[in-house]
């Protein structure tokens with residue numbers, strides 16, 4: 273069974289659709305049961321979409337910094353709820 277800490281390591285691959293079928297199913301099953309990870313993935317996905325929307329143009333440093341802050345915040349909130357050890 274996939275644990276919260278396992279999910280953090282593969283979350284971005286999940287969003288990018290780069291997981292194997294089996295990993296993908298594990299993540300989906302975990303997300304069904306775990307509200308914290310749903311929130312985490314939701315934040316990460318929103319940030320990833322923002323980055324992709326801007327990837328065609330010149331990198332916007334201010335935007336990149338905001339996205340980075342948001343991901344960091346989401347990760348910290350997630351760690352607080354799940355423990356980080």
Ligand SMILES: [Zn+2]
Nearest residue numbers: 275276306309
């Ligand atoms: Zn979880």
